[in-house]
Amino acid sequence: MHLAYPAVLAALLFCVGLYGVLARRNSVLVLMSVELMLNAVNLNLVAFDVWLRDTLHAGQALTLFTITIAAAEIGLGLAIVLMVFRTQGTADIDRLRELADRPADQALPADADADPDLASDLAAADPDTASLTGSARGKADPA
Amino acid sequence: MTAVLAASLSSQGHSFLTPTGVEIVFVLVGLAVLGAAVLTVTTSQLVHAALWLVVALGGLAIEYLLLTAEFIAWVQVLIYLGSVVVLVLFGLMLTKAPIGRSPDADSGNRWVALGVAVVAAATLVTLVVDAFRSTWMDLSSGGGSTGANGEVLFRYWVLPFEALSVLLLAALVGAIVLSRRHREEG
Amino acid sequence: MTLTLAVLVPLLPFLGALAGLAAGRRAPGLVRPLAVLPTIASAALAVAVACDLGTGRHLDAATRLTPTGSVPIDLAVHLDGFSTLLAVLVGVVAGCVQIYSTSYLRDDPRYSSYAALVSLFTAAMFLVLYSGDLIVLLVGWEVMGICSYFLVGHHWERGDARSASIKAFLVTKLGDIPFLFGIFALGADAGTFRISGVLGAATTGQLHHPTLIALLLLCGVAGKSAQFPLHTWLPDAMAGPTPVSALIHAATMVAAGIYLVARLLPVFLLSSAALVVIAVMAAVTMVGSALCALAQDDIKRVLAYSTVGQLGYMAGALATGDRDAAVFHLLTHGAFKALLFLAAGVVIHAAHTNSLTAMSRMPDLRRRVPDAYWTMTIGLLALAGIPPFSGFFSKESVLTAAEHAAHGEALTGGLGPATAVPTSVGWIVLVAGLLTGLLTAMYATRLWLVAFRSASPVPADTAQADPAQPGAAAGTAEPHAMRWPLWLLAVPAVALGLAGLHTTWLPSFLDGISLTPSGSTAILGTCVALAGVLVSYTAWRRATALVLDAATASPTLAAHELDESTRPEGTAAEPREITADLATVPGRTFTQALADADSAAAAASTGHAPDPARLLLGPLLGPAANGFGLDRLYAAVFVRPVLAAAQLVRFLDRDVIETYVAGAAGAPRLLGAAVRRAQNGNAQTYLSALLAGAVVLAVLVAVVQ
Incomplete structure (x- = not known):
């Protein structure tokens, strides 16, 4: 058999997987596309092993390893996806943009959200404010 | 050019124009695999994608068989079809993936992705065809039997094999730790 | 003995000036004694030096601080009748001025710095008089110049005092630059900066360019002694307090130029031009x-x-x-x-x-x-x-x-x-x-x-009967x-x-x-x-x-x-x-x-x-x-071109060079904004770019091969 058939098939399969990784929105589907790419590699390994026929059978042995690693990868990947889904409420990759570079005015509201807690902490810690409020209360109480 | 090509091909005694039976089967199955793969990455029904993935991976197992790598083929069926696809289905289920059409299955990056993939495919195919167009491999002797594989694996690849078992253990522990619900969350 | 006294003469006002500057804010009561006493003591010492030296003698003493490698510079003292008598004059006038100033500027808030500057000025004048080395003389000469600048601008709240002080400084410096070159030429020809050595060289005919040297020195003298082309600063310098006018513009600084020519007269006599x-x-x-x-x-x-x-x-x-x-x-x-x-x-x-x-x-x-x-x-x-x-x-x-x-x-x-x-x-x-x-x-x-x-x-x-007459x-x-x-x-x-x-x-x-x-x-x-x-x-x-x-x-x-x-x-x-x-x-x-x-x-x-x-x-x-319009002439010939050149430089700096600078800052900013847009947080975009780059590289490698 011509080596070109499995090689071309592997190349096309790899590119289909590549497209899936880049284009899919759901992260589980992205993982599936990764599997496709890994399988393309496996196909290559097997085909070249058959062609070269070395005594170590390196191609087939490495294929086995790859399959194993792929299994571990999909397990861990799905665990991560699940955790992200649990914390972020979505598994869509293009909504997970925590690393985006936001302009300063967009970053401010997040600070403002954190501010009230901080302010209240400060107010509690500040003895002057506490005494002021205390004295105000003291004045207000008799009235 | 074509004369040279024909000469080089005819000198080997094998031509693309006179395919063997294995080659015909391989190409047909390969087309099926490719179609299933394309459907996997393009369908808008998420569960269908997983099922098309099953088709693609199963097709690949057939290809392995055609390449005389029977042990790899069975491992492929066992691990991929048996466990990975099941895992993926569980993943889809746990992330509350919608059953039925979801129009936003593809992100806005699709056209860029398509461009990159097509260019990459063109490059790779060009390179591969250019490199291996006259390479012929002999499928006669069954080098991919279980016995041969086991002999090689436990004679020459023992150390990586054991290391791999440690890796699997680590992945197991990691998956458990990651997917375990924390007590305060619950 | 004479030498010690002579060294003390410039030293006392100098130390008085330093002490006055240091004590000015902290001990206002000390300012007056610190201003008056060293000056009077110097005047007395100057008299003592003049008497001690007597008539017809002269005294030369020098110590070399550090070898300079070429023409040496000495801390030299040269005393003769000219220097001692002029020192007496300077001491007496400075003493009178200091006493007068204690009353004239009694309520001035900057009296302490004023008095210290007058003392420093006096010390510099003594240095010029007693110095036996042209470079040391130049030091005193320039210290006088800067003191004059400060003292003329004493009332710096007023615009005319400010401009007068700047004018005095610039005009005298205009003369001082050729003067400096004249001293260098003199030292190069004579092989020494010692005045006695220079005069010896002048008598033995060692000076090869007497006219050039004399004319260069003359520029400095004209600036300092307010002679014709460079005299315009002196009338304007009257913006300073009156005692300063008495001290600087009558007895001392303007006399320095005359004194220098008198000291170096043999050099000038070599050139009839x-x-x-x-x-x-x-x-x-x-x-x-x-x-x-x-x-x-x-x-x-x-x-x-x-x-x-x-x-x-x-x-x-x-x-x-x-x-x-x-x-x-x-x-x-x-x-x-x-x-x-x-x-x-x-x-x-x-x-x-x-x-x-x-x-x-x-x-x-x-x-x-x-x-x-x-x-x-x-x-x-x-x-x-x-x-x-x-x-x-x-x-x-x-x-x-x-x-x-x-x-x-x-x-x-x-x-x-x-x-x-x-x-x-x-x-x-x-x-x-x-x-x-x-x-x-x-x-x-x-x-x-x-x-x-x-x-x-x-x-x-009517004038006398009007009590309100100011x-x-x-x-x-x-x-x-x-x-x-x-x-x-x-x-x-x-x-x-x-x-x-x-x-x-x-x-x-x-x-x-x-x-x-x-x-x-x-x-x-x-x-x-x-x-x-x-x-x-x-x-x-x-x-x-x-x-x-x-x-x-x-x-x-x-x-x-x-x-x-x-x-x-x-x-x-x-x-x-x-x-x-x-x-x-x-x-x-x-x-x-x-x-x-x-x-x-x-x-x-x-x-x-x-x-x-x-x-x-x-x-x-x-x-x-109007001083025969000389100021206007200078303004037209020198000041306005300089101002125009400054405008041009300013224009070049603000509108041309700064444009490049702004461009150098703006281009990276635009680039940064563009790069920033790429940083959208979508991992798939990043990966697309990465893989596209890899594909391009692969294509390049394939094509090159």
């Missing part, structure tokens, strides 16, 4: 400044222009090769000009204006400041060169020297052959000196008559510290001239040239001076009569008569310009001083004061009052 240049410069300076002095309305500017003229006399004496006469005139002039300035300070203090026109409207000015009146009379007589006073003798010695030079027998005192001085130099100096003598007598008389003797057309009783109550009693320095300085102003009469007196300290006036010049000079006095007096009488007539005559005739006898508009001093100076006068606030100045200005503008200047100068009055 340089002597001719000095003579022409001196002649132009003398006559021009005398004309300007005659036209000025500001009393301090009159004195400033007269200083320029007297320095011209000294330069003329040097041009004729007679440095004894130059130094003699320097000594007497230092005494009587310091006296005149200090007295003028008292008068200004009493009159609350600088303007002579305004002073002439104050009928009892003479009675209010009797000390100033009498000492100023003495000073003006000395300035005019009326016989028994010091100015007569020294001026006559200059004229005598010029006469000798004109006859080809210059009194060089053994420094060079008499033939080294061209006879033309003698004639130039002689003619210009006599003409200036006439003009000097005229403006001295005019100053005295207008300031003190004007019979006011306002009836005297200044009538204030200033009746000047502080002692402002009065007795006048009398102290009046003594040498009267009598110092007699010291030159006998060859064993003053000349024995110097080169031993006779300073006795020769018969012809004595008679000529006296006649010229008396003629000047008479002409000025006649003109003043006529002006007074015209003004009195104008009060009764028909309007057209009155206008004509007033036009003849009073100052035209625009040439009077601006009274407001000097009010900040007055604000420092004890017991008067700035507002009071301002009000006084305003009323004085009102008096000057409403009334008509007789001024002989118009009759004497005729159409020349306007140009002379």
Whole structure:
């Protein structure tokens, strides 16, 4: 058999997987596309092993390893996806943009959200404010 | 050019124009695999994608068989079809993936992705065809039997094999730790 | 012993200045003693050095601080009659000025720094006098320059003081740069910077470029001593406090240039071209400044222009090769000009204006400041060169020297052959000196008559009966510290001239040239001076009569008569310009001083004061009052091109270079914004870019192969 058939098939399969990784929105589907790419590699390994026929059978042995690693990868990947889904409420990759570079005015509201807690902490810690409020209360109480 | 090509091909005694039976089967199955793969990455029904993935991976197992790598083929069926696809289905289920059409299955990056993939495919195919167009491999002797594989694996690849078992253990522990619900969350 | 004393002389005021600067804020009580005592001690020590050294000797001592590799620089002291006598003059004048200032600037908030700067200035002048090394001399020279800058700008709240200080600094520095090169050329030719070595080289003919060196040095001298092309800073420098004018612009700094030429006279004698240049410069300076002095309305500017003229006399004496006469005139002039300035300070203090026109409207000015009146009379007589006073003798010695030079027998005192001085130099100096003598007598008389003797057309009783007349109550009693320095300085102003009469007196300290006036010049000079006095007096009488007539005559005739006898508009001093100076006068606030100045200005503008200047100068009055437009010429020729160039540079900097800078900042910013947009947080985009890059690389590799 011509080596070109499995090689071309592997190349096309790899590119289909590549497209899936880049284009899919759901992260589980992205993982599936990764599997496709890994399988393309496996196909290559097997085909070249058959062609070269070395005594170590390196191609087939490495294929086995790859399959194993792929299994571990999909397990861990799905665990991560699940955790992200649990914390972020979505598994869509293009909504997970925590690393985006936001302009300063967009970053401010997040600070403002954190501010009230901080302010209240400060107010509690500040003895002057506490005494002021205390004295105000003291004045207000008799009235 | 074509004369040279024909000469080089005819000198080997094998031509693309006179395919063997294995080659015909391989190409047909390969087309099926490719179609299933394309459907996997393009369908808008998420569960269908997983099922098309099953088709693609199963097709690949057939290809392995055609390449005389029977042990790899069975491992492929066992691990991929048996466990990975099941895992993926569980993943889809746990992330509350919608059953039925979801129009936003593809992100806005699709056209860029398509461009990159097509260019990459063109490059790779060009390179591969250019490199291996006259390479012929002999499928006669069954080098991919279980016995041969086991002999090689436990004679020459023992150390990586054991290391791999440690890796699997680590992945197991990691998956458990990651997917375990924390007590305060619950 | 002498050496130790001589070293102490500059050191004491220097340490006093440092201590004064250090103590100024923390211990205000110490400022006055720290200012006065070291200066007086230095004056006493200078006298002691002069006595100790005696006549006819000189002392050279040097220590080398560090080898410089080429021409060595020594900390050298050179004492002879010139330096010791001038040091006495400087010490006495500085002491008087310091005492005077304690009262004149008593309420000034910056008195401490003022006093310290005056002390530093005095120390620098002593250094210039005693130094035996040209580089060390240059240090003192430049320290004086910077002190002058600070002191002229003492009232830096006022724009004219600021610009005057900058002008003084820039103009003197303009001369100092060629001066520096002259010193380098001198040192390179002579192989040493020691003055004794330089003079030795000059006598043995080692100097190869005497004309070049002399002309370069002359630039610095012209700047420092306010000679013709570079004299314009001196009248403007009157924006400083009056004691500073007395110290810097009468006795010391301006004398430094003359002193330097006197020290290096053998070098100048090698080049007759340089002597001719000095003579022409001196002649132009003398006559021009005398004309300007005659036209000025500001009393301090009159004195400033007269200083320029007297320095011209000294330069003329040097041009004729007679440095004894130059130094003699320097000594007497230092005494009587310091006296005149200090007295003028008292008068200004009493009159609350600088303007002579305004002073002439104050009928009892003479009675209010009797000390100033009498000492100023003495000073003006000395300035005019009326016989028994010091100015007569020294001026006559200059004229005598010029006469000798004109006859080809210059009194060089053994420094060079008499033939080294061209006879033309003698004639130039002689003619210009006599003409200036006439003009000097005229403006001295005019100053005295207008300031003190004007019979006011306002009836005297109304002025006296008006108690609200500003200044009538204030200033009746000047502080002692402002009065007795006048009398102290009046003594040498009267009598110092007699010291030159006998060859064993003053000349024995110097080169031993006779300073006795020769018969012809004595008679000529006296006649010229008396003629000047008479002409000025006649003109003043006529002006007074015209003004009195104008009060009764028909309007057209009155206008004509007033036009003849009073100052035209625009040439009077601006009274407001000097009010900040007055604000420092004890017991008067700035507002009071301002009000006084305003009323004085009102008096000057409403009334008509007789001024002989118009009759004497005729159409020349306007140009002379403006210094013959030299300032405007400089402004047009130098200042405006420089300002235009600065504008151009500013334009190039702001609009051209900064555009590049802004572009250099803006391009990365735009690039950053673009890159920022790519940073959208979508991992798939990143990965797409990464893989696209990888594909491109792969394609490139494939194509290249």
